[in-house]
Amino acid sequence: MRPSPTLALLLASLLACTAAVPLAAQRRLGTNEPCGGPIAADSLCVVTLGTGTPVPGPQASGPATAVVVGTRTFLFDAGAGVMRRVAEAGLPVDGVTAAFITHLHSDHTLGLPDLILTSWVMGRKAPMPLVGPPGLRAMTTSIMAAWAEDIRVRTTGLERGQPRGERVAVRETAGGTVYDMGGVKVTAIRVLHGSWKVALGYRVETPRRTVVIGGDARPSPLLEAAARDADVLVHEAYPAVRLKPENRPGGESWVDYMKSFHTSDAELGAIAARTRVRHLVVHHVVWMGGTPDEVLAGIRRGGYTGKVTIARDLDHF
Ligand SMILES: [Zn+2]
Ligand SMILES: [Zn+2]
DSSP, X not given: OOOOHHXXXXXXXXXXXXXXXXXXXXXXXXXXXXXXXXOXXXXXXXXXXXXXXXXXXXXXXXXXXXXXXXXXXXXXOOOTTHHHHHHHHTOOSSOOSEEEOSOOOHHHHXXXXXXXXXXXHTTOOSOEEEEESTTHHHHHHHHHHHTHHHHHHHHHSTTOOOTTTTOEEEXXXXXXXXXXXXXXXXXEEEEBOTTOSOEEXXXXXXXXXXXXXXXXOBOOXXXXXXXXXXXXXXXXEBOGGXXXXXXXXXXXXXXXXXXXXXXXXXXXXXXXXXXXXXEEEEEEEOOTTOOHHHHHHHHHHTTOOSEEEEOOTTEEO
């Protein structure tokens, strides 16, 4: 039996209603522009989504940096709070173009389940490319196992979640080119971070701008070579004048730990001067009671005279 014209109209309007909220319209929450305006497809903008450390300070989320190229978003690290900051920045909440992890320290990976599962709940359908050091696949597999019941309930229950939309395409690397498409090249750089077997930084190149994300690292020739003449170097630091043994059990090792795992402000200033980076963006500062002025003074002591920003969450460059 053919439906009456009235029924056909009603059916059509019902279909129009369900189709009126396409997933693409839900990609961004709010009206913020991540870089203050559109970014050309052959250039890039850096957004410091999370500039913090393991200290759960409310002003600074865990480490996470976005590099935006045209309509593509590349995410570096997934610290605690990452998806809140992605949303706040006006970046897509239903999945980034690709995500890159520097190393598996918890402060850089606590937001990984958030990144994987929230982007799926918000509409992601395709496997998310995820690049990082060896061990990342096992970590991702464990995350999926930990939330297996959530995934089952969301897909088989009344939520009607996208089946298999939560998938992740993990690629483990110890260095080299990890993305090269449409005028964007991402190279993983082996850096030195204490006793981690593999820790990485990343160099992102477009025809017009190059940015280097240092990861957590003490100074090393490889990172320095990668940072040479970069437009932006995003790097960690600690104020050297504050470094002393800590008053706690095991605190006598603190100085050795910091020197083996991290870079002081003066060391960073020397690196920036030698590599002639145009803009030094400092994040992930282990403050030890220090101030931004002290870190800036340390960088100047190291010999860098160029532009320096001690970044806050949601700054863009
Ligand atoms: Zn860290
Ligand atoms: Zn670390």
